[in-house]
Amino acid sequence: MNDKILEGEASGPAISIRHLTKVFPIPFRRERVVAVKDLSLDVLPGQVYGLLGPNGSGKSTAMKIVLGLVTPSAGQTQIFGRDSSDVESREDVGFLPENPYFYKYLTGEETLRFYGKICGLSGSKLRAKIAELLKLVGLEDARDRRLGGYSKGMLQRIGLAQALIQDPRLLVLDEPTAGVDPAGSREIRDLILDFKSRGITVLLCSHLLGQVQEICDRIGILSRGVLVREGRLDDLVAIENQTELILENAPPPLIGEIKALVEGSGARLVEARKPHTTLEQLFLEVTASGKETNERPHERRKE
Amino acid sequence: MMDTPPASTLPPRTPHKLFSPARIWAIASNTLLELVRLKVFYFLLLFALLIIGSSAFMLDFKFQEQFQVLKDMSLGSMSIFTWLLSVLATSMLLPKEIEDRTLYTILAKPVPRLEYLMGKLLGILVLLLISILLMSALFVVALYIKQQQVLADAVQGVPPEQVQAVIRGVKASSFTVSLIPCIVVIYIKSALLASFTLLVSTFATSSIFTVIVSFVVYFIGHVQGIARESLLSSPHTTALSKIFLAFVALLFPDLRLLSLTDDVVAGNAISSTIFLKTAGLGVSYFCVYSLMAYLIFAFKEL
Numbered sequence: 001m002n003d004k005i006l007e008g009e010a011s012g013p014a015i016s017i018r019h020l021t022k023v024f025p026i027p028f029r030r031e032r033v034v035a036v037k038d039l040s041l042d043v044l045p046g047q048v049y050g051l052l053g054p055n056g057s058g059k060s061t062a063m064k065i066v067l068g069l070v071t072p073s074a075g076q077t078q079i080f081g082r083d084s085s086d087v088e089s090r091e092d093v094g095f096l097p098e099n100p101y102f103y104k105y106l107t108g109e110e111t112l113r114f115y116g117k118i119c120g121l122s123g124s125k126l127r128a129k130i131a132e133l134l135k136l137v138g139l140e141d142a143r144d145r146r147l148g149g150y151s152k153g154m155l156q157r158i159g160l161a162q163a164l165i166q167d168p169r170l171l172v173l174d175e176p177t178a179g180v181d182p183a184g185s186r187e188i189r190d191l192i193l194d195f196k197s198r199g200i201t202v203l204l205c206s207h208l209l210g211q212v213q214e215i216c217d218r219i220g221i222l223s224r225g226v227l228v229r230e231g232r233l234d235d236l237v238a239i240e241n242q243t244e245l246i247l248e249n250a251p252p253p254l255i256g257e258i259k260a261l262v263e264g265s266g267a268r269l270v271e272a273r274k275p276h277t278t279l280e281q282l283f284l285e286v287t288a289s290g291k292e293t294n295e296r297p298h299e300r301r302k303e
Numbered sequence: 304m305m306d307t308p309p310a311s312t313l314p315p316r317t318p319h320k321l322f323s324p325a326r327i328w329a330i331a332s333n334t335l336l337e338l339v340r341l342k343v344f345y346f347l348l349l350f351a352l353l354i355i356g357s358s359a360f361m362l363d364f365k366f367q368e369q370f371q372v373l374k375d376m377s378l379g380s381m382s383i384f385t386w387l388l389s390v391l392a393t394s395m396l397l398p399k400e401i402e403d404r405t406l407y408t409i410l411a412k413p414v415p416r417l418e419y420l421m422g423k424l425l426g427i428l429v430l431l432l433i434s435i436l437l438m439s440a441l442f443v444v445a446l447y448i449k450q451q452q453v454l455a456d457a458v459q460g461v462p463p464e465q466v467q468a469v470i471r472g473v474k475a476s477s478f479t480v481s482l483i484p485c486i487v488v489i490y491i492k493s494a495l496l497a498s499f500t501l502l503v504s505t506f507a508t509s510s511i512f513t514v515i516v517s518f519v520v521y522f523i524g525h526v527q528g529i530a531r532e533s534l535l536s537s538p539h540t541t542a543l544s545k546i547f548l549a550f551v552a553l554l555f556p557d558l559r560l561l562s563l564t565d566d567v568v569a570g571n572a573i574s575s576t577i578f579l580k581t582a583g584l585g586v587s588y589f590c591v592y593s594l595m596a597y598l599i600f601a602f603k604e605l
Contacts (some may be wrong), residue, residue, distance in 0.1 A: 024604075064407075067411045068410070068411075069407060069410060069411070069604075069605040070604050071602075071604065087413050087414070087415050088413060090411060090412055090414075091413045093411060093412075094411075095412075096408075097404040098404070099404070100404045100405070100407075100408060101403035101404065101405065102403070102405055102408070103333070103405060105336070105340040105341070106333075106336075115408070115409075115412065117325065118326050118329050118330065118409060118412055119412055120326070120413075122325070159408075163408075166412070166413075172411070
């Protein structure tokens with residue numbers, strides 16, 4: 001864990017969930033659905049936290065309770081120390097729901113102006129913020145186009161911009177790349193990393209596990225409303241009794257010597273192969289236009 | 304993994320206001336803008352055609368009857384158009400916002416649910432106000448043109464000493480002060496229906512359900528008075544029926560009472576007492592329905 005996250009840990013969690021339970025009664029029947037059961041977790045300031053789980057596992061319910069949209073049956077949630085049922089706690093939150101449509105008849109600029117106004121911004125401060133966010137999400141050229149004409153990726157980006165309008169310290173993103181093509185998905189991934197570099201805490205729900213693995217510091221996995229795994233990503237995915245070496249320009253004799261050393265030491269060589277690029281990276285390379293590069297795929301991935 | 308700077312690098316924020324008219328107006332103006340861009344004002348063309356038609360097809364009537372038909376047609380159309388507009392525009396607000404998830408993005412901001420609902424309702428009220436003002440303007444123009452036509456015909460062949468009396472008679476039949484309270488009551492009635500529709504939409508799952516319930520209640524509101532008079536005058540009415548009638552009367556306003564059109568068309572003066580009682584009834588129901596809508600919405604699981 002890096003020093004900055006340790007610093008955040010000392011100042012208290014961005015999100016604190018304690019023994020959270022949510023039960024939905026089924027109308028006209030005696031049955032009840034337990035959406036979330038005794039969930040406890042902390043998201044520290046500056047972290048990108050991935051909340052994972054299959055459909056119906058309780059992710060969205062937990063997220064809605066954190067945002068004050070749903071009332072918990074038991075337990076407590078706090079945002080930067082304030083109860084999330086308090087409206088004031090949402091000063092610190094930006095939210096992008098899954099597949100948002102927004103107001104189709106508004107332009108990109110009007111959309112941001114509307115969200116800015118309901119957050120108490122006005123005048124030159126609001127105008128400057130709109131210009132800054134449109135530039136950040138790469139929609140300066142589409143600022144006067146109505147959202148009805150936006151592509152899926154553009155809608156997600158304007159959604160991210162509206163989430164950031166009041167400079168929140170916490171972003172809650174529900175499937176931010178759902179339905180977006182790989183290039184758009186990569187852009188959103190880069191934006192999330194940019195938010196992180198600016199000190200914004202991110203709670204991310206996603207089914208794209210590869211992307212979660214790329215950007216999250218910590219993850220929690222929900223199954224049927226219960227938190228079944230939680231911890232630092234590196235700790236959870238590491239195979240403790242194995243070591244990976246990646247060599248560049250290694251001549252065959254050297255490989256042979258290493259293999260012999262391994263055999264002689266009593267360890268077992270599980271696999272020796274050339275590293276692969278990802279299908280996403282390959283797709284991005286072959287579909288990118290006007291970009292000349294001599295970089296090899298695996299080199300670019302580690303940017 | 305990238306370094307994470309502390310959150311304190313973010314700019315300081317403005318303190319949150321517990322109640323903000325600016326936030327309410329932002330939501331109201333956005334609601335209004337949505338409806339304007341949905342081209343709801345096109346119905347005014349239909350309204351204009353109706354009053355032009357009603358002016359054109361009654362040239363054989365006496366001038367008093369011509370004014371009566373024009374007023375009856377115009378005020379009746381204003382009542383129906385504002386009713387349709389209030390129900391159709393309000394019914395799509397909440398279900399559509401939930402379906403599009405825009406509601407989540409707004410309530411995830413520091414916006415109290417009361418302000419959100421007030422903003423939505425205010426947007427509809429402003430829309431209805433603009434609509435009724437535009438329709439009133441068209442109506443006044445039509446009435447003025449009709450007045451000039453009638454005056455031109457009426458003074459022909461009249462001895463000079465009687466001309467002033469004829470002009471006074473024509474003017475008294477066209478523009479009357481009672482038109483203003485009548486139009487105000489039409490507006491209040493449409494606001495009441497908008498607040499009822501908003502109440503239904505807080506627990507309805509679709510716009511179509513909201514529209515159907517609002518139409519049924521409009522119908523109940525107009526026939527309950529007749530049903531009550533008929534049942535209460537019958538000797539066979541049971542106590543249970545009377546309780547049911549009282550319950551219906553309490554829950555839904557008698558919409559026949561919320562109209563001054565018949566008096567205005569008949570040329571009767573409207574006293575300030577009658578106007579205040581009628582307007583007070585409408586405003587009371589508007590407040591009760593709006594409060595109920597808020598109480599349901601405040602505890603709604605989204």
